[in-house]
Amino acid sequence: MAADAGGFDDPSAEVLAEAAAAFGLLASSARLHLVWALSQGESDVTHLADRVGGALPAVSQHLAKLKLAGLVRSRREGRRQVYYVDDPDIVTVVRVMVGQLTARSRQAPASVRRLYETGG
Numbered sequence: 215m216a217a218d219a220g221g222f223d224d225p226s227a228e229v230l231a232e233a234a235a236a237f238g239l240l241a242s243s244a245r246l247h248l249v250w251a252l253s254q255g256e257s258d259v260t261h262l263a264d265r266v267g268g269a270l271p272a273v274s275q276h277l278a279k280l281k282l283a284g285l286v287r288s289r290r291e292g293r294r295q296v297y298y299v300d301d302p303d304i305v306t307v308v309r310v311m312v313g314q315l316t317a318r319s320r321q322a323p324a325s326v327r328r329l330y331e332t333g334g
Contacts, residue, residue, distance in 0.1 A: 239283050240308070244268060245276045250312055252286055253305040256298035 225233070240246050247266045251257065257265070263273040277297055280286040287300045299305050 236283060236285060236304075239279060239285060242276070244272070245280055246308070246312075248273065248276055248280065249285060249299060249304065249308050252297055252299045253308055256296050258291075258294045258296050262297065 240249065244266065248262060251262055251265050259270060259274050259277060262268075262277070263270045266273065268276075277286060277288075281288060281297075285299070285301070285304055286297050288295050288297045290296075
């Protein structure tokens, strides 16, 4: 039986597993950077590789994983494959998380930033 937490029933095991898989994919800084870039507008793999500083084959593999998970989509434009985020909720989650962490990093004292950087 799902518990009621603040008016919301607990999600099913299947939903939690899907969410964990999506967050797992976004746990890669390279894939998160790609979703961040695509949240600002569609792009082809060549421009994405230039923007995120990744090798074209690696960026293509990351995009394939994100596409398979349903986090990004693509369409063909002539010879190019154009990628985009089709889910505004994914865009919101990524923008909020990155925005909050960016703001926090600007406010945190240097000693706290060093602690985050060392994984402590």
